[in-house]
Amino acid sequence: MIEIYQILLNHFGKQKWWPCRTGDRFEIIVGAILTQNTNWKNVDKALDNLIKNKMLSKNKIKKIPISRLSALIKPAGYYNQKAKKLKAFVKYNGKITRASLLSIWGIGYETADSIMLYAYNKPYFVVDAYTKRIFSRLGLIKTQDYEYVRNYFESKLPKSISVYKEFHALIVELAKRHCKKEPLCRECPLAGRCRHAKRL
DNA sequence: CTCCAGGACAAGC
């Protein structure tokens, strides 16, 4: 597994995730919620709107009317749902752990682990749809169950925050560049490992 | 025009 990480790192270079302009962890959390099933470019516009209107803070999100909040994050799509999710998150006051994040409405496994890893620097491997798709097509995982896949990666990798961060980012980069193109295995850095004729 | 993007939740079976 670490070999695959090295191949991707050598091929694409460091991705330096999570993108964050303010350097504030709250921006990472908001981004993690807004990017659910959504292109990052759209999320970027929504974050721009929040920053330009000086609304990117826990207290501001608490106080802003939900109708205005949803208008500001509109480019990110699902804006009504996501406005509710942001409200649900800022309403929570307790200690932030993986379990407590999962108890908040609107935060599922991937979002919780993204927040833990990239905002709080805790060693949870983030599993997204790309990860499941690519590694099952490589023949390395049997099921798509989230916790199974996360456990698989965490057990086969050194427990390193930076490796977890980069690897997930590299998987997304690999997917963006090669998962859509057909046939896969020519320019793909994992070509030699792909047992499938189809694309990753 | 269709398809999908760094998901999560609820309803239906």
Place this chain on the structure above:
DNA sequence: GCTTGTCATGGA
């Protein structure tokens, strides 16, 4: 328990 529908903009 597992499968399907819903949420929605913007770019390819």
